[in-house]
Amino acid sequence: MNLSQAYEMFMQEQKFRGNSQETISYYKICLNMFIDYCGSDLDVSDLDVILFKGYQLHLQETKNIKRVSVRTYARAVRVFYRYLYFEDLIDININKLQLMKANTEVILPLSDVEVKQLLNSFDVDSFLGVRDKLICMLMLDCGLRRGEVVKLTNSDIDLLNCTLKINGKGSKQRIVSYGNLTNLYINLYKDLRPDVLTSSSDSFFLTIHSEPITHNTIKMLFQDLKTKSGITRLYPHLLRHTFATNYIYNGGNLEVLRVLLGHSTISITQIYIHLASQMHIINDKYNSHLDTLT
Missing domain, CATH: 1.10.150 (DNA polymerase; domain 1)
Known part of the structure; x- marks a missing residue:
């Protein structure tokens, strides 16, 4: 053969x-x-x-x-x-069958200041501004991947319980919850969204022409956001990293995080323990033993 x-x-x-x-x-x-x-x-x-x-x-x-x-x-x-x-x-x-060794680049999640900086860079008086801000909010509030945002449908959203049904990798489904602010923007977006009857699918996120957004839509969005927000290292998956790191930093359970992120094994999720520890080092006051001696 x-x-x-x-x-x-x-x-x-x-x-x-x-x-x-x-x-x-x-x-x-x-x-x-x-x-x-x-x-x-x-x-x-x-x-x-x-x-x-x-x-x-x-x-x-x-x-x-x-x-x-x-x-x-x-x-x-x-x-x-x-x-x-x-x-x-x-x-x-x-x-x-070994893979080539690669230098591990340090992942630096967005700080709280940078998250505010990002969310303040949208024009919320326009349909596109609200839509794009909501896309970022779902990534930050629920840890969604870019492809999961693209595939989100109207029937996946439970407004009553503030939850989403996510169709992840390998056709695996999971339920994630979102906060009050995200819920507010979901309703605002629904009010501004073009007539969904003209859309060829049940997609939740639409263009101004009532067509489903694509992976390229989000790619172009983040290229634009690098300039608008001033955060040059910005990319879609960084928002997912930020969600997961904050979840562990605030005392969240690692196994629950694995389910929320849709990881198949907990070994993948464990990277966020290290990232959360790094965040503690940056944010918490360092009590130097040397200072106590002088």
């Missing part, structure tokens, strides 16, 4: 498992890059650990991308390798 045939089998399996369109697109992009590197006629029996490592070095040296991005592309290839291994199509030690 050649690499192209194995790829078709793998992608069919991902659709059968019910993976989201985002996940399938991720595999498609990453694996096609890998196939271009290897050649579509390569026999799968020639796939080995050396080729996997060589591909990562190739990405780093020719694509001019950071090591963390190399890991993102290579992670999909490793899943592909594992699929072929468990289908008895290759015979290698899959435990040796």
Whole structure:
């Protein structure tokens, strides 16, 4: 079996498992890059650990991308390798499929001052201003991902109980709650929103032409917000990091946070313990032992 045939089998399996369109697109992009590197006629029996490592070095040296991005592309290839291994199509030690080490960049959540700075940068006298502010509020108040905001529908919102039904990664659903201020802006947005009857879907967030927003809508929004707010490191996922860090900082339970964020394992959520500890160091007065001696 050649690499192209194995790829078709793998992608069919991902659709059968019910993976989201985002996940399938991720595999498609990453694996096609890998196939271009290897050649579509390569026999799968020639796939080995050396080729996997060589591909990562190739990405780093020719694509001019950071090591963390190399890991993102290579992670999909490793899943592909594992699929072929468990289908008895290759015979290698899959435990040796190591990803390139990357320098861990410090995540700096938004401070309370920066959150206020961000939320004050919207024109709340216009439909778009209210819509865009509400998008940011949902990310800050509920920890939503960009894709989860895009997929939010009218029927997902329970105004009575102030909760949202979120369709997360891997078609997993969860319930999250939101606060009074967010509830106020949800109702304000609904009053200003264009006639939903002209929309082709049940999407909650619409453009001024009553069309559902897209991932690109939010991408362009945050590019604009960098200038308006003056927060140059701003990006959508930073608001999710800020929500999670504040949740732990204020005494929230780690397992509850895992459910709220839609993480499959608690090991992913544990990063926010470190971030909350860093926030304590920054915000709390440091009692220097040396000061007590002098």
